[in-house]
Amino acid sequence: MTDQTHDSTDTAGAERPLVLNVTDLRGGYGQIQVLHGLDFNVFESEIVVILGANGAGKTTTLRAVSGMIDTTGAIEFRGESIQDAKAPDIVRKGVAHVPQGRGTLPELSVEDNLRVGAYIRKDNEVDQDIERWFDVYPVLRQRRNQRAGSLSGGEQQMLAVSRALMSRPDLLLLDEPSLGLAPLIVKDLFDRFAEINKETGMTMLVVEQNAQLALAVADRGYVIESGEISFDGPADELLHDDKIRKAYLGV
Amino acid sequence: MDFNLLLDRLFLGLSNGSTYALIALALVMIFKATTLINFAQGEFAMIGAFFVFVLSVEQGLPVWIAVFLGMVISALAAAGIERTLIRPFDPSDHLPLVIITLGLFLAINALAAMIWGFNTRAFPALFPSGNALTIGTATLSWYTVGVVFVTFATAGALTLLLNRTKIGLAFRAVSSNLESSELVGVRVGPTLQFGWAIAAAVGTLGASVYVANPILSLEPSVMIRVLIFAVSAAALGGLDSVWGAIAGGIAIGMVQSIVVPYAKIPNELALGAAVVVLMLVLLFKPSGLFGTPQVERV
Numbered sequence: 001m002t003d004q005t006h007d008s009t010d011t012a013g014a015e016r017p018l019v020l021n022v023t024d025l026r027g028g029y030g031q032i033q034v035l036h037g038l039d040f041n042v043f044e045s046e047i048v049v050i051l052g053a054n055g056a057g058k059t060t061t062l063r064a065v066s067g068m069i070d071t072t073g074a075i076e077f078r079g080e081s082i083q084d085a086k087a088p089d090i091v092r093k094g095v096a097h098v099p100q101g102r103g104t105l106p107e108l109s110v111e112d113n114l115r116v117g118a119y120i121r122k123d124n125e126v127d128q129d130i131e132r133w134f135d136v137y138p139v140l141r142q143r144r145n146q147r148a149g150s151l152s153g154g155e156q157q158m159l160a161v162s163r164a165l166m167s168r169p170d171l172l173l174l175d176e177p178s179l180g181l182a183p184l185i186v187k188d189l190f191d192r193f194a195e196i197n198k199e200t201g202m203t204m205l206v207v208e209q210n211a212q213l214a215l216a217v218a219d220r221g222y223v224i225e226s227g228e229i230s231f232d233g234p235a236d237e238l239l240h241d242d243k244i245r246k247a248y249l250g251v
Numbered sequence: 252m253d254f255n256l257l258l259d260r261l262f263l264g265l266s267n268g269s270t271y272a273l274i275a276l277a278l279v280m281i282f283k284a285t286t287l288i289n290f291a292q293g294e295f296a297m298i299g300a301f302f303v304f305v306l307s308v309e310q311g312l313p314v315w316i317a318v319f320l321g322m323v324i325s326a327l328a329a330a331g332i333e334r335t336l337i338r339p340f341d342p343s344d345h346l347p348l349v350i351i352t353l354g355l356f357l358a359i360n361a362l363a364a365m366i367w368g369f370n371t372r373a374f375p376a377l378f379p380s381g382n383a384l385t386i387g388t389a390t391l392s393w394y395t396v397g398v399v400f401v402t403f404a405t406a407g408a409l410t411l412l413l414n415r416t417k418i419g420l421a422f423r424a425v426s427s428n429l430e431s432s433e434l435v436g437v438r439v440g441p442t443l444q445f446g447w448a449i450a451a452a453v454g455t456l457g458a459s460v461y462v463a464n465p466i467l468s469l470e471p472s473v474m475i476r477v478l479i480f481a482v483s484a485a486a487l488g489g490l491d492s493v494w495g496a497i498a499g500g501i502a503i504g505m506v507q508s509i510v511v512p513y514a515k516i517p518n519e520l521a522l523g524a525a526v527v528v529l530m531l532v533l534l535f536k537p538s539g540l541f542g543t544p545q546v547e548r549v
Contacts, residue, residue, distance in 0.1 A: 066434060091436035099434060105427035107543050116424045119417070120436035167435060 016043040019171050019203045020065065020077055027064050027071030034060040036227040037073070042171065045201040047193065049214040049235070051248055052224035058207035059100050061224065062173045065205070066090055066097040077171070092120050094170030100179060102160040106149025110140055113148050113159055117166030126166070133162035136192070154185040161193075165202075174206040178213065186210060190217050211248035215239045223248070258389035260508045266395040266464070267480075268504020269402040273457030274474070274481035275488065275496035276405060277450040282490045283426040284446035285337075287348050291355035292454055293478030297471060298363050299325035299455025300374070300462055304469055307375050314375045318459050322452035329451030333444045342429070342443075363471035371468035377460055398460050405453060406497050413493070418445055426491065479522055480507070483529040489542020498540060503528060 020042040028034035034057045042048045052058045064071045067087040075083045082090050091097075105113050114133065118126045134141035137158040143151060148159055157177055164172055174193070178186040194217040196202055208214035215221055215235045223231035223244065231244065238244050274296060281289040289295075302324050307317035332355065340347050378397030382390040413419040424432040425442045433439055461477060462469045484503040488495025503525055511521045532539060 068430070068433070087433040088436045088438050091434065097434045099431065103428060103431035103434065105424050105431060107427045108423055112420060112423070116420055116432070116437070117435050119421060119424075163435065 016045065018042075018076075018079070019044050019046075020075075020205065022065070022076075023074045025061070025064055025071055025073040025075065027069050027073075028060065029069065034227050035064065035071070038224070038227070038229055040222050040229060040232070042203060042205050045197070045203055046220065047197050047204045047206065047218045049211075049218040049221045050205070050207040050224055051209070051211045051214065051221055051238075051244075052207070053209070053248075056224045057227040058224060059175055060227075062097060062099075062175050062205070062207055066095055066173060068097075091167060091169075094168075095173065096164035096167045096169035096171070097173040098157075098160045098164045098175060098177065100175040102153075102156040104148040104151070104156050104159050104163070106147060108148055109145050110148055110151070110159060111144045113163050114140075114166050117163035120167055129166055129168070133165060136196070137162060153181050154189070157181065157189060161189075165196075170203065172202055172204045174204060176208055177206070178208060178210040186213060190214070193217055209248075211244065212239075255387040255389040257509070258386055260512065261505070262389070262391050262395050264505040264508035265501065266392075266398045266504075267507060268484075268501035269395075269398045270457055270461040270500075271477060271480040271484045271503050272402050272497045272500025273405060273460065274454060274477055275485040275500045276409060276493060277454035277457065278481060278485040279488070279491060279493060279496045280409070280446050280450040280453065282485065284422065284443045285342055285348070287345060287352070288482060288485075288490075289450070290349070290352040290478070291359060292450065293458075293474035293481070294356050294359035294363075295325060295329060295451050296454030296458035296477075297469075297474040298359050299451065300458035300469055300473075301363060301367060303455065303459050304372060304374060308372075314377060317375075318377070318456065321459065322455045325451040325455040326448035330444050330448045333447040334440075337447070338440055338443070360471055360475075367471065369470055369472070371470045374459070374462040374467075374469045376465070377463040380465070394464060398464075401456065401460050402497065402500075405456060406493050409449070409453070409493050412449070418442070422446055476522060480504075480525050483525040483532075486529050487532050487539055489539030491543055492539070492541040495539055495541030 018041060022041065023039050025035050025038040026033065038061060040050070050058055050061060060069065063069045065075060067082065067085050067090040071083060073083070074081065077093055077095060082093060105116065108116070111130065114130045115126065118129065139155055140159055140162065143155065148156065151159060177189055181189070190213045193204060197204060206214055206218065215238055218235040221232065221235050221238045222229050274292060277292050277296065278288060281287060281292065299321050303317045303321035306312045306320055307314045312320070336351055337348065379393040381393055383393050383396045384391040413423055421432065421437045421442045422445060424437055425439055429439055458474055461467065462473055467473070480503050481500070484499035485496050486499070487502055488497070488499030506524055506528060507521050511518065511524050516524060
């Protein structure tokens with residue numbers, strides 16, 4: 001049983017249920033097409049990373065999945081098409097999106113930011129969950145009544161991640177969590193993602209420019225160039241691939 | 252300086268300022284949601300007061316029940332206007348929306364004039380007549396006490412609504428970051444519509460207590476001046492702050508009733524004084540006295 005789990009990690013999650021399956025994804029903003037037919041998938045409890053340079057279409061890909069832009073192609077979440085669904089409905093199906101630049105609500109308190117993260121929930125365990133994420137990120141507890149806009153970048157990213165997790169998602173989308181943060185903070189952030197993934201089995205799809213860190217915690221990776229997947233494979237393979245190393249790891 | 256006269260002017264400033272504050276509260280609700288000033292807010296409020304007039308004077312309902320029903324009717328009407336005339340437009344592009352609110356201003360004013368004409372109508376009293384307090388020759392009327400009470404009660408109720416309810420939380424989230432709100436599952440359209448409805452209800456309450464003043468009467472243009480004062484009040488208070496609107500409203504009321512006469516500014520220019528205050532605020536303190544300054548660390 002445990003062996004099988006290990007096996008499935010190594011063989012790109014083939015034995016696990018498929019969470020997200022995207023085929024021939026095309027879309028963009030108005031007249032400008034950014035995505036030119038992407039295929040990728042995410043299996044249960046995997047961390048999958050999408051790497052790419054600025055403007056390659058990473059953010060657009062995540063926005064397509066969470067229903068923020070119009071697309072063609074197929075986006076299936078747990079076997080159900082979410083391609084035409086709007087963002088608020090996709091959240092209700094279990095996809096939480098931490099947008100680029102954190103997207104915290106600067107005028108609201110830290111606690112209210114978390115509370116709004118639970119907006120779609122109808123159970124009465126919201127307070128419990130808030131305390132749970134305060135345990136994971138104690139600095140947020142200290143600042144619970146402070147306005148989110150007054151937090152540092154790293155703290156805002158912790159808040160944005162906690163807020164997304166407050167919806168008790170089935171799939172967490174993370175858009176360049178490392179953006180604008182000091183290397184030590186980024187390292188800590190990714191370690192925490194790996195911990196959350198290990199402890200809760202949370203499935204994560206991360207887009208990143210920081211390939212080294214992202215691949216260190218990821219199971220698999222895709223490389224996106226000009227709106228197309230140019231490369232994909234297990235994370236450690238990508239880490240050691242010469243082409244990838246030259247293009248994204250700066251070595 | 253005549254102390255009695257000063258007191259009288261102070262009380263006048265309180266009652267005028269409170270009605271400006273109520274309309275400013277309505278403006279703040281829309282501004283919080285859309286960072287838009289609804290120039291038709293005064294006319295929404297005026298026609299709401301006409302609903303109240305029809306229900307109480309013509310249909311014979313008790314006046315406070317008429318006020319309540321008038322608030323509900325204007326909330327529903329505003330929700331309909333939001334759905335049909337506001338929501339189809341891109342919320343981040345303000346010019347078309349400002350033009351729509353200006354169009355609504357003219358349309359509602361014309362509609363009221365067509366239905367009710369420009370004859371003035373006495374509005375039923377909402378508060379007991381007579382004076383609550385007499386100091387020397389200065390008098391504090393029950394009307395003033397009532398208006399101040401209604402204003403503070405409304406601000407208190409709005410504060411509770413925004414800070415203690417789920418729809419209030421969603422509304423504050425949408426005001427703070429539209430896209431992030433969608434990403435946590437808030438349906439932005441209906442949430443903004445809620446803001447428009449609440450604003451219209453508060454506006455109708457404001458216009459009703461304003462024209463219930465025994466020295467005023469109801470006619471289609473009664474709220475135009477008030478809107479100018481209310482916009483200044485809302486800007487002074489910070490445009491997105493409930494209690495800022497109250498402070499701004501009372502401050503503008505005081506400018507009008509105390510500063511204008513003592514500075515020997517002709518009364519015809521009182522409206523100009525409000526606009527001057529507005530300009531000074533926008534120039535020196537754009538976020539107002541209690542508004543949220545745009546500070547954000549990334």
